[in-house]
Amino acid sequence: MNDEYLWQKTGSDPEIEKLEKKLDVFRYRDAPLNIPVVENVVETARVPRWRISLAFAFAASAMAGILAAVVLFNITSTPVETVFVASPELETASPAPAAAPIEEKKTTTAPKVVPQFAEIKRSKIIRTQPATERRPRSKDLRPSNSIATLSPEERYAYRQLMLALSISSSKLKLVEDSIKGNENSENTSTDKR
Amino acid sequence: MSNSDIAENLFMFPATVSTAPTTVSAEANLIERACSGDRDAFTDLYKMFAPLVHGIVLARVPYDDAQDIVQEVFLSAYNNLHTLRDKNVMGAWLATIARNRATEFYRHARPTEELSEEISDRNNPEAEAREILAAIRTMPEAYRETLVLRLVEGMTGIEIAERTGLKPESVRVNLHRGMELLRKTLGVGGRK
Numbered sequence: 001m002n003d004e005y006l007w008q009k010t011g012s013d014p015e016i017e018k019l020e021k022k023l024d025v026f027r028y029r030d031a032p033l034n035i036p037v038v039e040n041v042v043e044t045a046r047v048p049r050w051r052i053s054l055a056f057a058f059a060a061s062a063m064a065g066i067l068a069a070v071v072l073f074n075i076t077s078t079p080v081e082t083v084f085v086a087s088p089e090l091e092t093a094s095p096a097p098a099a100a101p102i103e104e105k106k107t108t109t110a111p112k113v114v115p116q117f118a119e120i121k122r123s124k125i126i127r128t129q130p131a132t133e134r135r136p137r138s139k140d141l142r143p144s145n146s147i148a149t150l151s152p153e154e155r156y157a158y159r160q161l162m163l164a165l166s167i168s169s170s171k172l173k174l175v176e177d178s179i180k181g182n183e184n185s186e187n188t189s190t191d192k193r
Numbered sequence: 194m195s196n197s198d199i200a201e202n203l204f205m206f207p208a209t210v211s212t213a214p215t216t217v218s219a220e221a222n223l224i225e226r227a228c229s230g231d232r233d234a235f236t237d238l239y240k241m242f243a244p245l246v247h248g249i250v251l252a253r254v255p256y257d258d259a260q261d262i263v264q265e266v267f268l269s270a271y272n273n274l275h276t277l278r279d280k281n282v283m284g285a286w287l288a289t290i291a292r293n294r295a296t297e298f299y300r301h302a303r304p305t306e307e308l309s310e311e312i313s314d315r316n317n318p319e320a321e322a323r324e325i326l327a328a329i330r331t332m333p334e335a336y337r338e339t340l341v342l343r344l345v346e347g348m349t350g351i352e353i354a355e356r357t358g359l360k361p362e363s364v365r366v367n368l369h370r371g372m373e374l375l376r377k378t379l380g381v382g383g384r385k
Contacts, residue, residue, distance in 0.1 A: 001376075003369060007350040026256050027346060028244045
């Protein structure tokens with residue numbers, strides 16, 4: 001085998017030449033390249049997919065962060081705590097313990113310069129109802145405490161509900177007492193033993 | 194040829210590869226023009242690399258399907274030419290696309306039937322050529338690609354090295370060993 005012929009076709013090697021001649025039927029025949037006209041080579045504006053997904057991830061995390069901040073701010077800045085008592089007539093809204101003294105201090109030390117438009121705005125907020133009748137700032141899931149404003153049907157329904165609640169609470173009390181009684185009896189029996 | 198002769202040739206080889214840089218720069222120039230929308234430049238690239246792609250594909254798939262795959266390879270290259278960062282490795286890039294396309298061909302290919310003895314007549318020259326090609330296809334990948342490019346496409350060892358981006362030494366060794374293996378497979382004879 002002539003290695004030089006195999007490498008750069010210098011000299012001759014009848015065996016390799018014979019193989020070349022036989023395999024010539026498979027040689028590449030010049031064929032025109034069919035490129036569709038609509039296709040465009042230059043695609044400079046194409047953005048990779050991973051960049052788009054990364055941008056979406058950043059946007060989502062930013063949104064989540066903002067949402068969390070808003071929720072946290074709302075939780076920390078609620079100044080009034082509503083205290084619920086047994087009777088709805090006695091319900092009061094107590095102010096936050098730290099908020100009132102700070103406000104007082106502020107008013108005494110430096111009087112605020114309030115712009116005219118702000119004064120006008122503030123003057124519009126006129127309290128017509130006493131503090132006890134005002135709606136509490138915190139969410140109250142119970143019905144309104146003023147029974148006088150209810151219609152006769154509503155009043156009847158309200159009383160029925162109260163009755164049902166009192167019956168159920170008394171039954172619960174009975175159950176609780178019986179359980180306690182049982183426990184006491186068990187304890188005494190164990191002591192006796 | 195003994196192993197020592199091969200080693201001597203390998204040692205002497207680099208002096209013969211002096212034309213590579215000019216070819217590479219011409220390629221890069223054509224790629225730049227093709228990237229900017231010059232279709233003629235891409236056609237020149239096609240003419241330059243079509244035998245290489247055809248050879249690589251032919252080393253894996255039947256001859257009847259090779260031409261279609263060559264078209265697919267160049268179409269894919271045309272659409273993704275802007276992604277080619279190093280303009281001097283066009284041949285290696287095309288070779289990779291061609292190999293992948295050939296693999297995909299077998300993934301989606303329909304089952305084929307073997308030729309009957311009547312059709313595959315040994316006296317028929319085309320049948321004989323098919324037999325030789327089939328023998329080449331049974332060889333390891335490195336040998337079969339270089340042998341097809343050399344024996345079928347008529348490229349020299351230097352051209353194969355330039356176009357595929359392989360080291361000339363590797364191509365030379367692959368050619369020599371592949372040829373010996375082919376002779377053994379076809380029953381022509383052993384080492385001289």
